Amino acid sequence: MSVELVWALITGAALFGVGIYGALSQTNLVMIMMGVELILAGALINLVAFWRYLHPDAMSGQMFVLIVMTVMALEMAVGFGVAIARFRSKGSVEMEEAAELKE
């Protein structure tokens, strides 16, 4: 087994774990989005590693990376749109104060 592939996959796993921790533990919408960014970063490194070490001839691997990067940008754009709307109506983007969204 390639050391490089295992290193990259362990990095992806660590970023995924840190991202999960951040997305679940933070109370601020912007910080939660940072957690989601780290989760997607973990997916990115896995995709690049699989392309490079297992299927370097299949360019669909790199295309998947572009799609994940697009998802990252979209998540930020829509997330900030929601944050602006929430801040304008309630004066805060704290999730602890957003319990009424459940009702």
Next chain:
Amino acid sequence: MITGQSIFIGFFGVAAVWFGIVVFRTFSMVRSAIALLFSQTALGAMFLTMQAEFLGVLQIMMMATEMSIMAFFMVMFMMDPGGMGKMEMTHQKRLSLIVGLVSFVGAVAIAIFIDWGPVATTVADTAQQTKALGLELLGRSMLVFEMAGVTILTAMIAATSVAIQPLPLSAIKHKKDRV
């Protein structure tokens, strides 16, 4: 076997994870955004080490822009952006830590114990890779690529329409009367 590439991948990997942890450890929101920028940049450097030059450069450029914008938003929206008051902004920490650790251990176990098959030692040079990616995007994967474009446009419209301040009903009526 330990090679120069594996040393660099390990180094940038540790840097990416370390800065990822710093994101949630610091009280200053600006430092938090900058730590995320460094984490993503280390990831871009890993891509470059893995000879995916186009993706590496794209990652660094995109994340530099994205994190700068994020830093602005954090300063605008946070109650204590400088972290001077050391406000606690977390909840269910123990549960989050357990879920994060379990995810990490599970993913590492999969990475180590699965036989991934033969590993490629060589890869096409950058110019050939970029050409092949272009042909892939405008050939077999064109529909997926176009869908990504349409999705970006939809998200831009959605984000703008959510973010703009709705006019009061009286102002809309006044506008209609003038027309």
